[in-house]
Amino acid sequence: xNLPISEQMFADALKSIARNLQLKDHIRQSKELYPLxxxxxxxxVAGEHRLQGLACNKSLLNKGYLTSLEYIGENTLxxxxxxxxxxxxxxxxxxxxxxxxxxxRISLDLSHIGLSVDPGLACHHLLCLAEQAEQAxxxxxxxxxxxxxxxxxxxxVNKVSPAYPNVGITLQAHLPRTLTDLEMILSGGSAPIRxxxxxxxxxxxxxxxxxxxxxxxxxxxxxxxxxxxxxxxVATHDDxxxxxxxxxxxxxQGAVExxxxxxxxxxxxxxxxxxxxxxxxxxxxxxxxxxxxxHRIAEHPxxxxxxxxxxxxxxxxxxxxx
Numbered sequence: 001x002n003l004p005i006s007e008q009m010f011a012d013a014l015k016s017i018a019r020n021l022q023l024k025d026h027i028r029q030s031k032e033l034y035p036l037x038x039x040x041x042x043x044x045v046a047g048e049h050r051l052q053g054l055a056c057n058k059s060l061l062n063k064g065y066l067t068s069l070e071y072i073g074e075n076t077l078x079x080x081x082x083x084x085x086x087x088x089x090x091x092x093x094x095x096x097x098x099x100x101x102x103x104x105r106i107s108l109d110l111s112h113i114g115l116s117v118d119p120g121l122a123c124h125h126l127l128c129l130a131e132q133a134e135q136a137x138x139x140x141x142x143x144x145x146x147x148x149x150x151x152x153x154x155x156x157v158n159k160v161s162p163a164y165p166n167v168g169i170t171l172q173a174h175l176p177r178t179l180t181d182l183e184m185i186l187s188g189g190s191a192p193i194r195x196x197x198x199x200x201x202x203x204x205x206x207x208x209x210x211x212x213x214x215x216x217x218x219x220x221x222x223x224x225x226x227x228x229x230x231x232x233x234v235a236t237h238d239d240x241x242x243x244x245x246x247x248x249x250x251x252x253q254g255a256v257e258x259x260x261x262x263x264x265x266x267x268x269x270x271x272x273x274x275x276x277x278x279x280x281x282x283x284x285x286x287x288x289x290x291x292x293x294x295h296r297i298a299e300h301p302x303x304x305x306x307x308x309x310x311x312x313x314x315x316x317x318x319x320x321x322x
Contacts, residue, residue, distance in 0.1 A: 012201060014298040024290050027290060036311045037311065039310045039315070040306075040311050041290075043263040043306060043307070044262060044263040044284070044289075045072065045262075045263075045284050045289045046284065046285040048285065050088065050091065052285055053069060053092075053285030053286075054096075056283060056319055057283055058099075060319070061102075063322055065103070065273060065279055065322065066105075066257060066279065066281070067103060068104075070108060070143075070284045071088045071092065071284075072284040072289060073288040074111045074288075075111045075112075075116050076112050076113070076114070076116060077116055078117065079114070079117055082122075085112050086129065088286075089106065089108060093106065094132075094136075096136060101136060101137045104138065105168075106138060106140050108129075108140065108141075108142065108143065110142060110149075110156060111145055115149065115152060119156060127163075127164075130163075130164035131164070133166055134166050139166045139192065141168045141170065141192070144170040145200065147202055153169075154169070162189060165190050167191055169185060169191065170195075170196060170235075171193065171195055172196055173197050173221055174202075174207045174209070174214055175208075176206075176207075179217075192230060193233070194233035195222055195225070195233065196235045197210070197218060215238070215241050218241065219245060222245055226249055226255045230255075231254075231257070232257075233257050233280060234259065235260070236258075237265045239268055242268075257277075258272055258277055258278065258279050259282055260279065260280075260282065261281075261296070262284065262318060266322050269281065270321075293307070
């Protein structure tokens with residue numbers, strides 16, 4: 001269903017300020033605002049530091065969930081900062097290679113490791129991480145970003161995935177082009193695919209709004225992936241859509257997993273997991289949480305109530321809800 005007009009206007013406004021670098025810098029430097037907004041973000045983010053992310057990830061794995069761990073960040077604008085991000089991802093892989101990697105994969109945005117500086121740099125960095133991850137027995141899942149970056153992202157993944165089938169790709173159902181993109185991806189390789197509805201703000205007429213039509217397109221994309229023999233992550237919190245997909249593909253054991261964002265619908269994640277459905281929790285950590293927080297509220301404006309409550313009096317640790 002579409003959001004009411006007032007909520008849609010609020011969501012669009014929030015997505016706009018989320019990308020305001022001047023505002024983000026002001027918040028990071030504010031001794032008053034920063035800790036308050038961090039309280040709100042802690043519903044969705046494991047923490048600002050690697051040890052916090054790894055500890056939360058381990059707890060979820062011990063509870064029987066699959067996980068997708070990401071050092072949060074995107075649109076990194078200098079080569080030096082991109083290199084730092086790659087070193088952080090490399091440290092995650094190194095740490096996890098010394099432990100059981102069962103059920104864990106690592107997610108990342110290509111704009112975090114160089115796409116916004118030079119696509120060649122992002123490709124080089126992805127190749128390095130893919131090699132390290134393959135040796136550690138880990139999958140990498142490349143996230144999708146604004147539609148203006150789609151061609152560049154797919155080009156890089158197409159260069160890397162033939163040599164490294166542990167590198168998967170995320171596709172956004174709300175972009176009309178995605179049917180063609182998925183057909184191209186399915187024409188070769190065996191990498192996993194993650195299907196999302198799409199959270200980025202796009203120009204009017206260039207995306208399918210939240211509607212029964214979008215749900216139909218989503219199911220069509222999942223069906224295409226399964227028929228091609230791919231593992232498909234169904235990344236949505238729409239319980240009716242999840243129920244329909246599980247019903248449609250119940251005979252295809254192991255082909256579908258449900259992926260949900262940390263802090264969103266934990267009761268649904270827990271119920272599905274207890275029913276024997278493979279459930280993956282997408283978990284982030286890092287200091288670049290402002291954009292992520294804004295997107296989580298924009299996707300579901302009532303999350304604003306929880307954010308304000310946490311800013312005033314704190315809140316329950318999301319991990320306890322799983």
